[in-house]
Amino acid sequence: MGVRVAAAWSWRLIIIGLACASFLWLIVQVRIIVIPLLIAILLTALLAPVVQWFERQGAPRWTGVVTALAMFGIAVWVLVTLISTQLRDGYEDVARRSEEVWWQALHWAEASFGVSASELEALTGQAWKTVEEHQSEIWSGALGIATTAGQLVTGALLTIFSLIFMLIDGKRIWFWVVGFLPAKAHAPVDAAGRAGWISVGQYVRVQIFVAFVDAVGIGAGAALLGVPLAIPIAVLVFLGSFIPFLGAITTGALAAFIALVYNGPVNALIMLGVVILVNQIEGHVLQPLVMGSAVKVHPLGVVLAVSTGALLAGVPGALFAVPIAASANSIVNTLAHRQWQSGSDPVADYHRREKIHHRARHRARALAKSRRREGQS
Numbered sequence: 001m002g003v004r005v006a007a008a009w010s011w012r013l014i015i016i017g018l019a020c021a022s023f024l025w026l027i028v029q030v031r032i033i034v035i036p037l038l039i040a041i042l043l044t045a046l047l048a049p050v051v052q053w054f055e056r057q058g059a060p061r062w063t064g065v066v067t068a069l070a071m072f073g074i075a076v077w078v079l080v081t082l083i084s085t086q087l088r089d090g091y092e093d094v095a096r097r098s099e100e101v102w103w104q105a106l107h108w109a110e111a112s113f114g115v116s117a118s119e120l121e122a123l124t125g126q127a128w129k130t131v132e133e134h135q136s137e138i139w140s141g142a143l144g145i146a147t148t149a150g151q152l153v154t155g156a157l158l159t160i161f162s163l164i165f166m167l168i169d170g171k172r173i174w175f176w177v178v179g180f181l182p183a184k185a186h187a188p189v190d191a192a193g194r195a196g197w198i199s200v201g202q203y204v205r206v207q208i209f210v211a212f213v214d215a216v217g218i219g220a221g222a223a224l225l226g227v228p229l230a231i232p233i234a235v236l237v238f239l240g241s242f243i244p245f246l247g248a249i250t251t252g253a254l255a256a257f258i259a260l261v262y263n264g265p266v267n268a269l270i271m272l273g274v275v276i277l278v279n280q281i282e283g284h285v286l287q288p289l290v291m292g293s294a295v296k297v298h299p300l301g302v303v304l305a306v307s308t309g310a311l312l313a314g315v316p317g318a319l320f321a322v323p324i325a326a327s328a329n330s331i332v333n334t335l336a337h338r339q340w341q342s343g344s345d346p347v348a349d350y351h352r353r354e355k356i357h358h359r360a361r362h363r364a365r366a367l368a369k370s371r372r373r374e375g376q377s
Contacts, residue, residue, distance in 0.1 A: 024312075031316075036155045038320050040162035044170060045201040046208070047072060051167055065167045079239070083232045175350045186347045191340030196327030199296070203323045210286045211241035214248045214278055218255055221274035225267055227259045241282075243306070243318045248279055296333075297326050 027034050047068040054064030166173065178189050219234025227233070233255045240247030252275030260268035297305070302322055309321030334340070 032151060032155060033158065035316050036158040037162055038316075040159045040166060042200065042204055042320075042323060043072065043159075043163050044166040045197065046204045047163075047167060048170070048201065061168065065164070068167060069164070079235050082235050171350070172354075175347050179347050183345055183347075186345050187340045187342065188335060188338075190346040192331040192334045195330040195334040195339070199326040199330040200323045203326050207242055207322075210282060211238045211248075213286060214238065214241045214282055217278035217281070218248070218252050218275055221278070222255050222259070222271065225259060225271055225274070226263060227255060227267070227271060228262050229258055233258065243315070247318075248282060249275070252279065297322070297329055301325060 050068040050071065051061060051064035054067065055061055174193065175190075178186055178193070181189055215234040215238035218237045219230050222230040222233050233251070236254065237248055237251040240251035253272075256268050256272040256275060259271035302325070305321040305325040306318050309317030309319075309324075311317070313320075
């Protein structure tokens, strides 16, 4: 009996595994569409409250959409400007000082350990060559990232267009997708989708707060220690913190390296201590208390999700791992507890409301035309 049950579960698990593998293979094939669409979904979750606020004030929806897009564009422009202007002025000096520190380290190793500088140079050159040969695997993973200018432009345009249409007509798009399912599945799928969407929105907003705290902490530490390029370091930490745990550590290591190049090893060690302190605050205070309560995912689950995402899909996988895990958690809980109104069809209700609103708008336009005609006569 036990063997029969185990065999029954085994072939079911095999079929589920094959289905998941086929789904992942399909995503990899259309990654140039999937990645911009996922980015647009995250941005929509971030900007949707702005649009909803304008609607609550009685303003047209397009007003909120334009305002939200303008705010996002200004924020991106400010960040890019800060990074480009600061790094453009200091890049050559950083490169020159880095080379000087590198040769000093080689001479120190030669004097301390008896290893010739040429041997160390050959060893590091071989390591760098290995990294260059495998850089596609290191940076992209299974999903990959855009590697050509054409792919970058295509992905950016697709992200922008998807963002605009989701902000303008996201509800209609959602019910259009749900409408392909059987009528009995409309209510549970709609409830589960809404729960997952709420989790994604909470994640994006909380992650911005966490990234801001990381950026302020590491940037302020760099400024107090007299480390050059404190502003671009803070901006890079802010952007890198959207990859939980890994992003802030990586960009913080850049701050320690710049401190080493300009101010010496003692200053670099103190800067590294600041980075570790900020990451400890994030890992033991912000992630468990703020992020954990917002997305209802345990910190261990966050670490495992990021690690798995990075292993399967590289940088894109690490970026999208937590929102996918948070939404999946909310979706499963909603379906498991049957948290939807039985007997209702949200798709039919939506189309019914749309017809009522359309008739009301048509009547309002007809009434306005008749009043204009009466005024002209």
